[in-house]
Amino acid sequence: MLLEPYSVIVFDAFGTLFDVHSVSVKAEKLFPGRGNELSLLWRQKQVEYSWLRAMSRQYKPFWTVTSDALDYSLKRLNLRLEGAVDELMQAYETLSPFEETSAVIDELRNQGYRLGILTNGNNEMISTVLKNAGLSSSFEQVLTSDKVQTFKTVDAIYELVGSAFAIDRSKVLFVSSNAWDAAAATWFGFDAFWINRLNLPFESLDVEPRFEGESLTDLLRF
Amino acid sequence: MLLEPYSVIVFDAFGTLFDVHSVSVKAEKLFPGRGNELSLLWRQKQVEYSWLRAMSRQYKPFWTVTSDALDYSLKRLNLRLEGAVDELMQAYETLSPFEETSAVIDELRNQGYRLGILTNGNNEMISTVLKNAGLSSSFEQVLTSDKVQTFKTVDAIYELVGSAFAIDRSKVLFVSSNAWDAAAATWFGFDAFWINRLNLPFESLDVEPRFEGESLTDLLRF
Numbered sequence: 001m002l003l004e005p006y007s008v009i010v011f012d013a014f015g016t017l018f019d020v021h022s023v024s025v026k027a028e029k030l031f032p033g034r035g036n037e038l039s040l041l042w043r044q045k046q047v048e049y050s051w052l053r054a055m056s057r058q059y060k061p062f063w064t065v066t067s068d069a070l071d072y073s074l075k076r077l078n079l080r081l082e083g084a085v086d087e088l089m090q091a092y093e094t095l096s097p098f099e100e101t102s103a104v105i106d107e108l109r110n111q112g113y114r115l116g117i118l119t120n121g122n123n124e125m126i127s128t129v130l131k132n133a134g135l136s137s138s139f140e141q142v143l144t145s146d147k148v149q150t151f152k153t154v155d156a157i158y159e160l161v162g163s164a165f166a167i168d169r170s171k172v173l174f175v176s177s178n179a180w181d182a183a184a185a186t187w188f189g190f191d192a193f194w195i196n197r198l199n200l201p202f203e204s205l206d207v208e209p210r211f212e213g214e215s216l217t218d219l220l221r222f
Numbered sequence: 223m224l225l226e227p228y229s230v231i232v233f234d235a236f237g238t239l240f241d242v243h244s245v246s247v248k249a250e251k252l253f254p255g256r257g258n259e260l261s262l263l264w265r266q267k268q269v270e271y272s273w274l275r276a277m278s279r280q281y282k283p284f285w286t287v288t289s290d291a292l293d294y295s296l297k298r299l300n301l302r303l304e305g306a307v308d309e310l311m312q313a314y315e316t317l318s319p320f321e322e323t324s325a326v327i328d329e330l331r332n333q334g335y336r337l338g339i340l341t342n343g344n345n346e347m348i349s350t351v352l353k354n355a356g357l358s359s360s361f362e363q364v365l366t367s368d369k370v371q372t373f374k375t376v377d378a379i380y381e382l383v384g385s386a387f388a389i390d391r392s393k394v395l396f397v398s399s400n401a402w403d404a405a406a407a408t409w410f411g412f413d414a415f416w417i418n419r420l421n422l423p424f425e426s427l428d429v430e431p432r433f434e435g436e437s438l439t440d441l442l443r444f
Contacts, residue, residue, distance in 0.1 A: 048402070049427060051273045055375045056406050058427075068426040075423040153277045180270070184278045201297040204290040205271060205280075 006191070008165045009108060009219075010143075012176035013119040013126060014095070015043075016195060017105075017216075018133070022096035026088060031079050038073055042088075045069035047178075050120050050151040059149040061122040066092060093125075094132045104216040105138050116141035118161055118174070120151045141165060153184030161190075173211075175219065182209040193219065228413070230387045231330060231441075232365075234398035235341040235348060236317070237265075238417060239327075239438075240355070244318035248310060253301050260295055264310075267291035269400075272342050272373040281371040283344035288314060315347075316354045326438040327360050338363035340383055340396070342373045363387065375406030383412075395433075397441065404431040415441065 014020050021039050028035025046069035053059055070088055074080070108115060117139050119126050123146045130136045143160040145151050152158070162169050169189040176182045177195035183205045186192045194202065194209035195216060202208060213219065236242050243261050250257025268291040275281055292310055296302070330337060339361050341348050345368045352358045365382040367373050374380070384391050391411040398404045399417035405427045408414045416424065416431035417438060424430060435441065 045425075049425070051277060052375055052402055052406060052427065054277055055273065056377070056409050058409055060428075068428075072423060072426040075426075153274055155278070180274055184274060187278050187280055201294060203267075203271070204294040204297075205274065206282075206290075 006113070006171060006173040008114045008116065008161070008167050008171060009173045009175060010116040010118050010141075010161050010190075011139075012174075012178060012181050013117050013121060013129070016175060016177040017097055017101050017117070017135075018095040018129060019098050020095065023088060023091040026091040030081055030084050030087060034077065034079060038077055038079065041073040041076065042066075042070050045072050047180075051153075054151040054154050057150070059145070059151070061125070062120045062145055062151070063122055063125045066125075093128050095129050097133045097135065098216065100215055100217045101133075102135065102138075104219060105135065107220055109138065114165060115139050116143060116161065116165065118143045118157065120145050120157075122146045152181055153187075155188060158185060158188040158190070175216070179203045179209075180205075183207050186210070228335070228393060228395040230336045230338065230383070230389050230393060231395045231397060232338040232340050232363075232383050232412075233361075234396075234400060234403050235339050235343060235351070238397060238399040239319055239323050239339070239357075240317040240351060241320050242317065245310060245313040248313040252303055252306050252309060256299065256301060260299055260301065263295040263298065264292050267294050269402075273375075276373040276376050279372070281367070281373070283347070284342045284367055284373070285344055285347045288347075315350050317351050319355045319357065320438065322437055322439045323355075324357065324360075326441060327357065329442055331360065336387060337361050338365060338383065338387065340365045340379065342367050342379075344368045374403055375409075377410060380407060380410040380412070397438070401425045401431075402427075405429050408432070 011017050020043050024035045024039035027038045031038060046066050049065045049069055067089055070085060121144055123144050126142055126144055141164045143164055145157060148156040150156055161172055172190045173193055174185040174190035175193045177197055179202050182192040182194040183203055186207045186209060192209040193211040196212050233239055242265050246257045246261035249260045253260060268288050271287050271291055289311055292307060343366055345366050348364055348366055363386045365386055370378040372378055383394055394412045395415055396407040396412035397415045399419055401424050404414040404416040405425055408429045408431060414431040415433040418434050
């Protein structure tokens with residue numbers, strides 16, 4: 001079986017286990033006709049702000065980075081509504097897992113893999129999201145930006161995996177639906193499994209993920 | 223006069239002195255109806271790739287980063303045409319300055335300011351662009367990513383200014399039309415002048431540029 005060389009499988013959280021665009025339902029209710037646009041810009045700015053803060057060593061918890069990104073996106077799109085920020089941030093706390101997430105995680109655990117999460121999210125944020133999704137006890141390790149006070153794609157955050165699992169990076173399968181995350185993880189030395197849900201080309205960064213699938217279910221298909 | 227505390231004024235190049243969307247004219251000729259979309263995605267990916275390479279210490283010259291970004295953008299938008307990459311990269315070598323660029327630079331030089339460029343571009347790339355725009359001898363210092371082998375917003379690249387001009391960073395006025403660059407320069411310790419050509423809100427990064435204008439001409443208006 002293809003996954004045999006790996007005893008440890010580590011997942012990105014936002015966009016990989018949890019559908020960050022599930023907030024677009026709430027966004028569409030608040031701003032009819034603009035929900036998808038808001039949701040996409042919010043996500044883009046959230047990622048951009050984490051990169052800028054990582055590069056310039058201006059860490060702050062991902063929850064507030066996420067709130068800042070929403071604040072900017074609403075201003076940029078000229079959307080105003082009392083209480084909208086609170087409602088949308090609340091939606092982010094209760095992000096939906098993808099439909100296959102729970103079944104795939106359960107199956108991999110049953111097969112004996114050691115599972116982890118490596119996320120830009122801060123401890124409280126990821127705990128809340130996991131709890132609301134009923135996944136609190138599914139992962140041996142939940143590794144977050146809090147500990148290293150920086151974000152992906154700085155090496156320090158990927159290094160958390162080897163330390164926590166006491167394993168060499170080459171034995172780690174890293175699963176992400178974010179192409180940039182899969183690229184950087186490969187640069188770092190993990191084997192990456194890119195979940196390419198939208199059938200996009202991979203980023204042109206002189207590196208390719210070792211594996212590619214359409215959903216988490218493809219982890220079980222080899 | 224407002225600019226008096228500053229003896230040194232340093233400009234970002236791409237997007238600030240030169241209009242990166244001037245390539246969209248060529249793009250529109252090659253791909254009718256899709257030129258603007260291609261031009262915007264190309265620019266976004268160019269910046270993203272520079273950030274990812276800075277964070278993950280995967281430097282390569284900005285010219286090839288720019289070419290990679292174009293390669294991805296064409297694939298992503300499903301645009302195919304023999305020779306398109308060469309034609310568009312050539313357009314990038316002959317980027318148009320903004321209409322006011324030359325006059326403002328000349329006036330500031332006449333007023334005795336020491337002028338510099340600080341760019342993600344590599345030496346050859348920025349030399350070619352300056353030459354094609356007739357600006358080769360307008361700047362006392364042209365500082366590039368080549369020397370530090372990284373990109374904005376890592377401190378090392380902003381540090382080039384203090385070294386080259388032998389001046390404390392607090393005496394430097396840094397001019398950029400990229401809000402993220404103005405924010406990071408402010409984090410670093412420069413006073414930033416944000417050229418907000420598109421009347422956008424500033425990024426929500428807990429920092430504000432010291433000055434804001436609509437075009438380079440506003441540098442002369444105080």
